[in-house]
Amino acid sequence: MKFNKIVFASICLSLLFISCGDDEVNAGFSTDSFDRKEMLQNWADHIIIPSFESYVNSLVDLKSTNESFLLAPSTESLEVLRSAYINSYLSWQNVAFFDIGKAEEIGLRNFSNIYPTDEEAIIDNIETKNYNLELPSNYDTQGFPALDFLLFGTADSNEGILNFLQRENNSQYLSVLIDRLLKISDEVLEDWKNSYREIFISNDAASEIASVDKLVNDYLLYIEKYLRAGKIGIPAGVFSGNTLPGSVEAPYSAIYSKALCLKAFEAVQDFYSGISFESKLQLNSLESYVDYMIEKNHSEDLSAEIKNQWSYAVNKIDFISSNFGSQINEDNSKMLEVYDEIQKSVILLKVDMMQVLNIQVDYIDADGD
Amino acid sequence: MVIDSRSFFSSYFSKNSKAAPLAVFRILFGLVMLFSISRFAYNGWIETLYLAPSFHFHYAGLAFIKVPGVYIYLIFAVCGLAALMISIGFKYRLASVVFFISFTYIELLDKTYYLNHYYFISIIGFLLIFLPAHSTYSIDAYKDDSIIREYIPKWTIDVIKLMLAIVYFYAGLAKLNPDWMFRAMPLAIWLPSKFNLPLLGSLMHETWMHYLFSWGGALYDLSIVFFLMWKPTRVFAFIMVVIFHLLTRILFPIGMFPYIMIFSTLIFFDANFHEKILAAISNILKLKPGVFQNDQAYQSSFLNLFTLPTLILFMIFQILFPLRSLAYPGSVYWTEQGYRFSWRVMLMEKTAYANFKIVNGENGKRFYVQNDDFLSPVQEKQMSTQPDFILAYGQYLGKHFTEQGHENVEVYVESYAALNGRKNQPFIDPKANLMKLDYRSLCKSHIIPLND
Numbered sequence: 001m002k003f004n005k006i007v008f009a010s011i012c013l014s015l016l017f018i019s020c021g022d023d024e025v026n027a028g029f030s031t032d033s034f035d036r037k038e039m040l041q042n043w044a045d046h047i048i049i050p051s052f053e054s055y056v057n058s059l060v061d062l063k064s065t066n067e068s069f070l071l072a073p074s075t076e077s078l079e080v081l082r083s084a085y086i087n088s089y090l091s092w093q094n095v096a097f098f099d100i101g102k103a104e105e106i107g108l109r110n111f112s113n114i115y116p117t118d119e120e121a122i123i124d125n126i127e128t129k130n131y132n133l134e135l136p137s138n139y140d141t142q143g144f145p146a147l148d149f150l151l152f153g154t155a156d157s158n159e160g161i162l163n164f165l166q167r168e169n170n171s172q173y174l175s176v177l178i179d180r181l182l183k184i185s186d187e188v189l190e191d192w193k194n195s196y197r198e199i200f201i202s203n204d205a206a207s208e209i210a211s212v213d214k215l216v217n218d219y220l221l222y223i224e225k226y227l228r229a230g231k232i233g234i235p236a237g238v239f240s241g242n243t244l245p246g247s248v249e250a251p252y253s254a255i256y257s258k259a260l261c262l263k264a265f266e267a268v269q270d271f272y273s274g275i276s277f278e279s280k281l282q283l284n285s286l287e288s289y290v291d292y293m294i295e296k297n298h299s300e301d302l303s304a305e306i307k308n309q310w311s312y313a314v315n316k317i318d319f320i321s322s323n324f325g326s327q328i329n330e331d332n333s334k335m336l337e338v339y340d341e342i343q344k345s346v347i348l349l350k351v352d353m354m355q356v357l358n359i360q361v362d363y364i365d366a367d368g369d
Numbered sequence: 370m371v372i373d374s375r376s377f378f379s380s381y382f383s384k385n386s387k388a389a390p391l392a393v394f395r396i397l398f399g400l401v402m403l404f405s406i407s408r409f410a411y412n413g414w415i416e417t418l419y420l421a422p423s424f425h426f427h428y429a430g431l432a433f434i435k436v437p438g439v440y441i442y443l444i445f446a447v448c449g450l451a452a453l454m455i456s457i458g459f460k461y462r463l464a465s466v467v468f469f470i471s472f473t474y475i476e477l478l479d480k481t482y483y484l485n486h487y488y489f490i491s492i493i494g495f496l497l498i499f500l501p502a503h504s505t506y507s508i509d510a511y512k513d514d515s516i517i518r519e520y521i522p523k524w525t526i527d528v529i530k531l532m533l534a535i536v537y538f539y540a541g542l543a544k545l546n547p548d549w550m551f552r553a554m555p556l557a558i559w560l561p562s563k564f565n566l567p568l569l570g571s572l573m574h575e576t577w578m579h580y581l582f583s584w585g586g587a588l589y590d591l592s593i594v595f596f597l598m599w600k601p602t603r604v605f606a607f608i609m610v611v612i613f614h615l616l617t618r619i620l621f622p623i624g625m626f627p628y629i630m631i632f633s634t635l636i637f638f639d640a641n642f643h644e645k646i647l648a649a650i651s652n653i654l655k656l657k658p659g660v661f662q663n664d665q666a667y668q669s670s671f672l673n674l675f676t677l678p679t680l681i682l683f684m685i686f687q688i689l690f691p692l693r694s695l696a697y698p699g700s701v702y703w704t705e706q707g708y709r710f711s712w713r714v715m716l717m718e719k720t721a722y723a724n725f726k727i728v729n730g731e732n733g734k735r736f737y738v739q740n741d742d743f744l745s746p747v748q749e750k751q752m753s754t755q756p757d758f759i760l761a762y763g764q765y766l767g768k769h770f771t772e773q774g775h776e777n778v779e780v781y782v783e784s785y786a787a788l789n790g791r792k793n794q795p796f797i798d799p800k801a802n803l804m805k806l807d808y809r810s811l812c813k814s815h816i817i818p819l820n821d
Binding site: 033206237241300346348355357366368 | 414417418482484485486558559561562564565574621622623624625626714715718720721722724727729734735736737739746747750785786787790792793
């Protein structure tokens with residue numbers, strides 16, 4: 001009964017497969033002609049690591065500027081400190097969506113830029129000196145939003161703010177916040193340089209734990225939640241029905257909300273196109289990946305459509321006040337127009353791009369059929 | 370002719386067959402179910418799929434079937450225990466009733482998690498209640514000689530084969546659509562992302578591979594049962610079954626489905642093949658040879674008077690029910706009217722996005738909903754692609770915000786879907802107030818037709 005043996009062998013083979021885990025098949029075997037490893041390398045070496053280096057440098061600068069300010073507080077040195085602060089905040093926008101590896105592990109984004117900040121809790125922290133900035137309950141008492149409050153919002157006049165910052169407890173809290181920003185971002189950068197770069201690049205398969213899938217999901221989440229909703233939608237009242245001008249990014253300094261938003265947009269666009277952080281040359285990235293996949297199945301030029309949609313959004317932003325808060329109070333419809341344009345790009349990304357790349361939105365841990 | 374067919378039926382239904390194939394099916398089915406339920410619990414899905422979400426998508430008319438809080442663990446435990454009892458044939462009738470009810474109950478809790486193979490399991494569970502699958506190699510029969518039957522009516526085995534034939538054949542028929550056959554969709558989307566498979570990886574982006582898999586899959590589904598039924602091709606067909614389903618296992622996250630089909634198709638083999646399996650089991654358990662041999666045939670007036678007509682009606686229903694989508698206008702892939710319960714397996718790639726707007730009908734004030742405040746990622750994904758989910762969720766939101774104190778609540782959805790590689794297009798009429806619709810009116814006039 002040779003047939004029976006064949007059948008039994010088949011059953012055994014099936015059993016063998018059952019015993020395999022679900023994530024077994026992802027070793028780095030040969031691929032089609034699009035080089036995902038090269039794309040990951042570009043991302044790591046020419047976008048992510050240089051962006052983090054630049055960001056960490058800006059924080060080193062902020063730290064030393066703060067030290068000089070404390071040695072010689074004056075309205076002039078306060079201005080220097082403020083410009084170092086906004087420089088770092090702009091630089092942050094370049095790294096905000098790399099929520100992967102160490103950044104994800106330590107919650108870099110939550111500790112760096114959760115707003116609106118909690119004024120009362122900050123004052124409370126300063127007075128009691130009894131706080132642990134590593135707790136999630138302190139997300140909104142630290143990072144850039146808290147710096148914005150301390151540097152711009154603690155009094156009505158610059159003299160008042162200067163007075164506030166000259167009190168030891170206050171200046172100490174400011175220094176603690178700057179040190180903490182520097183510490184956690186440096187930790188992320190060092191991890192990229194020491195070990196995570198190799199892990200990131202070698203994980204070039206397609207699965208829920210693969211680098212491409214994960215970073216693309218992070219990227220979309222960022223555009224949807226932090227750029228579309230956080231910077232525009234929530235303050236413009238899209239999700240509440242009432243405008244919330246106090247919920248713009250950097251409401252105390254007020255005039256930087258648009259610059260921060262544009263910077264974030266630029267980072268998002270550059271990542272899509274694969275623009276090298278230093279050389280500004282275009283490398284393999286999502287754009288070439290989408291184009292490669294499109295060539296196989298689709299006729300429409302999705303990349304062009306996505307990029308056009310973004311430029312419509314940026315054009316709309318160009319027309320509004322550099323102070324989102326006052327724009328909302330004066331004519332919120334302009335903010336809503338920006339929101340609508342970003343929204344259209346989100347649909348192109350989440351529906352069309354994800355289908356073209358066959359990456360699942362929000363990895364779902366369940367069976368399908 | 371009439372007399373001839375009547376005599377054919379009466380002679381067919383009085384034919385007997387060895388009980389071994391059904392016993393092996395029972396043993397394997399119980400084991401695979403036990404494994405499947407344990408795996409579900411082990412993966413933490415009872416928590417993430419049933420307990421964590423605050424909202425569940427009910428089947429029409431079955432909203433009273435609710436997640437019973439933490440007692441759902443108990444239901445899973447009972448279901449797993451019943452599966453084990455089916456496998457060993459201990460209090461078989463009771464166990465099969467309990468298994469069918471508990472498993473089906475779990476599946477009816479939330480249609481987000483509908484899978485064709487869960488539906489298949491429920492159907493088999495239902496059939497097993499009626500079939501004499503415990504008449505040999507069961508604890509029941511071991512303890513009570515009067516249960517032992519060496520022979521059972523042939524149709525009690527054939528009904529399982531018929532069910533498998535329905536599954537495969539309808540799955541094959543569903544593949545005979547222009548996207549699958551002439552655009553190799555959705556495989557042309559799915560396969561390229563499997564670039565890192567051993568051996569096959571470098572071929573996965575080739576267009577001819579997409580067509581090979583599409584046409585091969587359709588041909589397989591349509592023909593495999595015939596090859597399994599015909600003795601000369603049976604072993605070859607079974608090897609194809611194993612290759613086909615293991616391939617789908619490697620390519621797609623379809624859980625236990627491949628194994629269930631592989632084990633189920635063993636029922637097409639002759640009785641002496643199954644007797645060898647049973648003999649091997651006896652050997653391991655050190656049972657006396659011949660303990661289940663009594664040369665008796667299963668006869669029961671109940672079986673003929675009640676069970677047979679019931680199952681005939683049930684199988685006629687199984688043949689007709691998957692065809693209901695023909696009664697609805699529009700593409701079944703787009704509207705999904707009649708999509709479930711009709712063996713459309715791994716058939717389309719649909720990506721969608723649904724954004725809900727809550728409007729005060731009196732003063733026009735509006736705001737949008739963040740879906741992840743209410744839905745889990747799985748639920749949101751399923752919701753955005755299916756009109757009935759969109760309606761149910763929209764109405765839930767309306768109720769929720771009304772309870773929160775909002776007045777004159779109207780709910781609108783801005784939704785876009787992309788089907789099988791087409792560019793995204795508007796899905797549900799954005800001007801339709803979901804609070805004022807029922808499912809029928811939604812389908813009739815508020816699904817924007819697929820623009821091909």
